[in-house]
Amino acid sequence: MAGTEPRIPMLPEDEARAIGKEVGVPSTMAGLNVFRIMSQHPTLAGVVAKQLAMLLYRGNKLDERLRELIIMRIGWRTGAMYEWTQHWPVSLRIGLTEEETLAVRDPANATCLGAAELAVIAATDDVLDNGAVGEASWQACAEHLASNEERLELVAAICNWNTFSIMLKSLNIPLEDGVAAWPPDGVPSPAAD
Incomplete structure (x- = not known):
């Protein structure tokens, strides 16, 4: 997937953050590339973010x-x-x-x-x-x-x-700028494209 363009264009970060604020995407998520793309469908972005937030840090029970x-x-x-x-x-x-x-x-x-x-x-x-x-x-x-x-x-x-x-x-979601793939050693999964 490295070097492949996203299948849906990313919104500018400020636009994605504004949409995220309207639909309840936490600010820690709204600027990520995945939500810059998902914000093309604000309702979906809001629903996905709500589930992620619950499983990650709002009311979760699993260690x-x-x-x-x-x-x-x-x-x-x-x-x-x-x-x-x-x-x-x-x-x-x-x-x-x-x-x-x-x-x-x-x-x-x-x-x-x-x-x-x-x-x-x-x-x-x-x-x-x-x-x-x-x-x-x-x-x-x-x-x-x-x-x-x-x-x-x-x-x-x-x-x-x-x-x-x-x-x-x-969706070919790209990594954020300056982030190296497959940390810590750059070894990709055998299942990677």
């Missing part, structure tokens, strides 16, 4: 480390450069180490991840491979996610970021 591992695994498995690149610093900021985050590339051989982390990665892989969380993965996740809210959010997070991955790739 943020588990959420970021889900996002990074989806970004890696689907080859979604924008998703991986945008969430790399988020993963580090919320307390994942570089080693833990990179472990999503090959979780079967990861020695730094615990049972809860491996369970949500397995659930994510189930959805990517089969369209649903399998029974074994569900039971493994249930051992670590005590509430129904956490379990619901687990599935919602996997579905949300898988959908977002598809959208990012389908």
Whole structure:
């Protein structure tokens, strides 16, 4: 995808921010390239932003480390450069180490991840491979996610970021200016275009 033009033109940042303010896109999101494109459909941008905001920081119940591992695994498995690149610093900021985050590339051989982390990665892989969380993965996740809210959010997070991955790739969303792809080492996912 690198070097490919977006399929829908980006609005100027100030215009996207103004639209975002009208439809409830948080200011932290409104200037991002993805929302500069999504703001071409303000209602959609508002709905997507509301869901992202809830799953990221407004009323969420799922442990943020588990959420970021889900996002990074989806970004890696689907080859979604924008998703991986945008969430790399988020993963580090919320307390994942570089080693833990990179472990999503090959979780079967990861020695730094615990049972809860491996369970949500397995659930994510189930959805990517089969369209649903399998029974074994569900039971493994249930051992670590005590509430129904956490379990619901687990599935919602996997579905949300898988959908977002598809959208990012389908629309050819470019990285923000000056941002290097596939941090920290520039190694792209085998699934990347």
